[in-house]
Amino acid sequence: MMAMQYLGVDIGGTKIAVVLGDENATILAAERFPTARFPRPEDALDEIERLARKLLEQAGMRIEDIERIGISCGGPLDSRRGMVLSPPNLPGWDEVPIRDILSRKFGRPAVLENDANAAAVAEWLFGAGRGTRHMVFLTCSTGMGGGLILDGRLYRGFRDLAGETGHIRLTDDGPVGYGKAGSFEGWASGMGIAAQTGRSAEEVGRDALAGDPAAIVVIARAGEMLGRGIAILCDLLNPELVVCGTMAIHLGDLLLEPARRVVRREALDPCPIVPGALGSDIGYKAALAIAK
Amino acid sequence: MMAMQYLGVDIGGTKIAVVLGDENATILAAERFPTARFPRPEDALDEIERLARKLLEQAGMRIEDIERIGISCGGPLDSRRGMVLSPPNLPGWDEVPIRDILSRKFGRPAVLENDANAAAVAEWLFGAGRGTRHMVFLTCSTGMGGGLILDGRLYRGFRDLAGETGHIRLTDDGPVGYGKAGSFEGWASGMGIAAQTGRSAEEVGRDALAGDPAAIVVIARAGEMLGRGIAILCDLLNPELVVCGTMAIHLGDLLLEPARRVVRREALDPCPIVPGALGSDIGYKAALAIAK
Numbered sequence: 269m270m271a272m273q274y275l276g277v278d279i280g281g282t283k284i285a286v287v288l289g290d291e292n293a294t295i296l297a298a299e300r301f302p303t304a305r306f307p308r309p310e311d312a313l314d315e316i317e318r319l320a321r322k323l324l325e326q327a328g329m330r331i332e333d334i335e336r337i338g339i340s341c342g343g344p345l346d347s348r349r350g351m352v353l354s355p356p357n358l359p360g361w362d363e364v365p366i367r368d369i370l371s372r373k374f375g376r377p378a379v380l381e382n383d384a385n386a387a388a389v390a391e392w393l394f395g396a397g398r399g400t401r402h403m404v405f406l407t408c409s410t411g412m413g414g415g416l417i418l419d420g421r422l423y424r425g426f427r428d429l430a431g432e433t434g435h436i437r438l439t440d441d442g443p444v445g446y447g448k449a450g451s452f453e454g455w456a457s458g459m460g461i462a463a464q465t466g467r468s469a470e471e472v473g474r475d476a477l478a479g480d481p482a483a484i485v486v487i488a489r490a491g492e493m494l495g496r497g498i499a500i501l502c503d504l505l506n507p508e509l510v511v512c513g514t515m516a517i518h519l520g521d522l523l524l525e526p527a528r529r530v531v532r533r534e535a536l537d538p539c540p541i542v543p544g545a546l547g548s549d550i551g552y553k554a555a556l557a558i559a560k
Numbered sequence: 561m562m563a564m565q566y567l568g569v570d571i572g573g574t575k576i577a578v579v580l581g582d583e584n585a586t587i588l589a590a591e592r593f594p595t596a597r598f599p600r601p602e603d604a605l606d607e608i609e610r611l612a613r614k615l616l617e618q619a620g621m622r623i624e625d626i627e628r629i630g631i632s633c634g635g636p637l638d639s640r641r642g643m644v645l646s647p648p649n650l651p652g653w654d655e656v657p658i659r660d661i662l663s664r665k666f667g668r669p670a671v672l673e674n675d676a677n678a679a680a681v682a683e684w685l686f687g688a689g690r691g692t693r694h695m696v697f698l699t700c701s702t703g704m705g706g707g708l709i710l711d712g713r714l715y716r717g718f719r720d721l722a723g724e725t726g727h728i729r730l731t732d733d734g735p736v737g738y739g740k741a742g743s744f745e746g747w748a749s750g751m752g753i754a755a756q757t758g759r760s761a762e763e764v765g766r767d768a769l770a771g772d773p774a775a776i777v778v779i780a781r782a783g784e785m786l787g788r789g790i791a792i793l794c795d796l797l798n799p800e801l802v803v804c805g806t807m808a809i810h811l812g813d814l815l816l817e818p819a820r821r822v823v824r825r826e827a828l829d830p831c832p833i834v835p836g837a838l839g840s841d842i843g844y845k846a847a848l849a850i851a852k
Binding site: 401402414416418419421423424425426427428429430431432433435436437439440448496499500501503504505506507508534535536537539 | 693710713715716717719720721722723725727728729732740788791792795799826827828829831
């Protein structure tokens, strides 16, 4: 018997990807285009349809072979109504009922989820969090997004605004992130490291990996503040695992050991903190994971 | 048809109560005794049995009329195994399989829950949180315990240690609570107010209600730090309501208005903050609520 097939649509500020995959989030084929190419969402959605039909044709499949369509997009959005609500990284995408539009175009059911939640589901089902019931995912990328798997399911909160980890306050004052000085995002995200150093987080990270002591200190401090945020998550949610994305994958223990040290000191019931397992494929797998 | 009947057992550091109630947590009768009277848990459990049988007899009921027994107790405990694990306020209660002991004594099913979780369930089912699906309860009493109702059910975490709100850090340094300087409990609990003022929180609260400006300032600062903790809860859990216990019930807006002001400024999606509705009966109703 053939595995179930899914379509994933990953909508980011830089690029939009369409991906064909199976129930194990194995990627069969993918296409992408720069978000800026189509300033109007209608045109971008037409292009998504065109690329999806092309992928299906090349794979010798019909749209009826697709079980469901997963759409991952930056927030804010309304997952219940399947509506994208003016994300800051998608100018012009105001109140777009994307779930129903894509569902109608293809005649298949679709689901919409914010990108951090979708990545959390992907790491939980297919990555570092497999087999857990209580897992926190932190994007640790340009921003500090989060996704909460609680009691074996994604927790979204009252208005799809749960897991907004980057916005919580860690200190009275400090670097600005998510519009707040001293926030988790200000202290421990790529943007925060850039704000603290005047250099890009990639650059600082590269130097730290090459052994540069000043860069190592910067990454270690970001790690300590990452630990401070994770300690709060541990005391409130008592997860069995925290999975950290992008920066933790690139920097490993340079970032995570300082975090673990702080969590051991600060949290009532410290849990393991590991890098994500899905690497650069995570956007694709995230869109497929939520379709499942 | 008669309403379902439940037995509640509320085990605290000061007193132990046994209560007979119905499915609406209406209290039919209750008995209590000082915890210190029986230093050995076996003897306390015998006394609980004696009082429960007395309550039943006086009510003209048989133990078979009891649907289930709810046991509320200070943590740490293991709700899955029904085991009390050395709570700091119950010296001598080490690894007591209280659920199975009481279940065997009465021949009825029993459940064990920590007191803050049980109070959260009581406010959710019978108090200020009725009709919500995403509610946070904060004890705001001597300590700062918490209970999380997420997606319409109590969330306990991996090892029954979710909702340990009092332990989260609000500032780099500050008054000590839950063994940590600058913690939520240090800043905003009764113990914290006592540590900050050298006077009992009851006294300070009474003076504030009587209009004493210095006392009002102390309560307002506790309220602001309460708001700071609630803002973190809002950003992480996006609840639709936060219910605050003891101190909020006594002090009302003196404590809650400063909290609301901070939450409006600090949280992405601020939610209403209200005092609990169950007052001094909450311990009884908590034990009954978890039996349901």
